[in-house]
Amino acid sequence: MGDKKILTMLLGSPRKGGNSETLADALAAGAAEKGYEVRKVRLAGMTLKGCLDCRRCWSTGTPCVQRDDMDKVYADIEAADTVALVSPLYFFTWSAQIKPIFDRLLPFYAKESPRVIKDKKTLLLSVAGDNEAEVFDGLLATYRLTANYLGWENAGEVCAHGIYTRGEMEEKGAAWLEAAKELGRGL
Incomplete structure (x- = not known):
């Protein structure tokens, strides 16, 4: 992995430059202050097939028998010290x-x-239009269980509610943007 630490941000929004990515950019700014190389992996537009559960992993010399954009994602996850799930x-x-x-x-x-790919740090960033913080309960449970299963250290979570239309993160999400930036600084 070299001397420079790598933060790979897996951007799961179909909206380029939307509220989720704005939140991720704040995380990236904080991480950059700590000397991290930040890699954005925009998943929308990639061809990412579902798992076949064929149990032929590594049989072709690569992680999966399917040939799609997951090969690039594998490389970015493997290179990362920290993986942000956005x-x-x-x-x-x-x-x-x-x-x-x-x-x-x-x-x-x-x-x-x-x-x-064990022993990495991970972060969760999520945005919802709903006004109640409880709407994230299911996502948080899944994220925490997944991090534990993967052997990744949960380095933090920012779940911003009440943010829906494009640009609202900049307009009324200052506290969440600062929280994301602080997570980056804390890596």
Whole structure:
């Protein structure tokens, strides 16, 4: 991984430059202050197939037998010291753009895996139009269980509610933007 630490941000919003990405940019700014190299991986527009549960992981010399954009995502996750999972809240959970990532990490937990992705830090950033913080309960539970399963250290969570239309994060999300920036500074 070299001397410079890497923060890989998996952007799970279909909106480029939307509220979720604005929140991620605040995290990136804080991490950059600490000397991190920040990599944005915009998942919208990528071809990310679902896991086939074929149990042929590594049989072709690569993590998965499927050939799609997950190969790039694998490389970015492997290179990262910290992985930020950034997703708008859709029906109380992950967006469809980010969900395949979790399912396709199975190769790294197969017995025959020549590589591991444990011992990373992870962060959750999420934004919802709903006004109640409780709408994130399901997402938070899934995130925490997933981080634990992956062997990743939960380095923090920022779940911004009451932010929906484009630009609202800048207009009324100052506290969440500062919280995300502080998480970056704390890496």
